[in-house]
Amino acid sequence: MEQGHAVRMVIVIDALDECEREDDVRDILRLLPRAQELNSVQVRLRFKDIADDHQDFILHEIPDSVIKQHRGVIGTIIILESPLPVASLSRLTGISKESIHVRLKLLHSVLSISNDKTKPIRPFHLSFRDFLLHPDTPEKTPLWIDEKETHQTLTVQCLKVMQHKLRKNICNLPGDGTERGGVDLNSVSHHLSPELHYACRYWAQHLIQSQEPITEMVNAFSFLKLHFLHWVEAMSILVIISEVVKIINTL
Incomplete structure (x- = not known):
């Protein structure tokens, strides 16, 4: 001082x-x-x-807590089907934005990290992803990412986000027959955040690639019993309703 x-x-x-x-x-x-x-x-x-x-x-010498958080942050970033900004990563994973920023500080050479906080984080090159996921990597570094385990974690996180946020008439539309063109885009962005959009679209892809797909299938069916129509409504508003049939057939 x-x-x-x-x-x-x-x-x-x-x-x-x-x-x-x-x-x-x-x-x-x-x-x-x-x-x-x-x-x-x-x-x-x-x-x-x-x-x-x-x-x-x-x-x-890296503490186990640091390795665990590294896997939670970096593992998620390289496994995501579509990149997300830090705020959405935080809400999807449950890891604070501050902790995510700490993990990203030293990775500007391998990750595209914009000063614009709304921009998604993504690897510059697939070689970074390939190295962290390669089966020989655990022999070289404890920072190896278990792909199936990360998919399973993302399945759980996607289901959790949807359970907490999906509801009937999520965008407060005036009636059931409202056409997609009549839905306010700002309302869609507000009620269907990037992490909810991601969860609705990709949860099943993570499930089928997870470590224990049968266990997560049980959890997924429990979710669908309560929120199937809410999920379909969200997919319709996001103009990806055609993907619902593909997901159901996959399961």
Whole structure:
């Protein structure tokens, strides 16, 4: 603090290869991730050209909680059938926007992250997705994404979003015979948020690719017993009613 004002400080730690002892390198690499746990200090880490043995050390020092959140955020982004902005990712996954931003901070080189918060987050190239999902990746890094497990998680999350938000006459239309052209687009955007739109359209695709599709099928039928007409209404308003038949046939 200086005269009551916060002073931003930037500290750059470089040239780990100049450390005289191997233990010095390991100590620095062990301590840097811990610095990110300090609430009062903003820390950004970036490692470049670290030898494989040091890189392996870093990855195995990552706390389980960080790995779990990484899978929840990055796994969702690379598995989504259609990209979503941060706010919608947060509402779909139940992970706070702040936590998502923390995970995205160091991934600008592999993810398209716009300053416009309404723009969706997407990988620059499929190679990033392919690497994280490849069956050999667990041997290289604990940040591997289990594709079937992520699909199952997304199935649960999609069903949860629809259960909470779908209802009869969701856009408050004046009558049952209202034509699609007479539906106000602002009303559609307000009542059918991007994450609800996504859930309605893609829940079944995640279900059939999930780890335990039979278990999720039971949950899906329970959902449809209560909300089938609400779901069909939403799909109609979104002008994707033709996909309902395909989804039913898939199940």
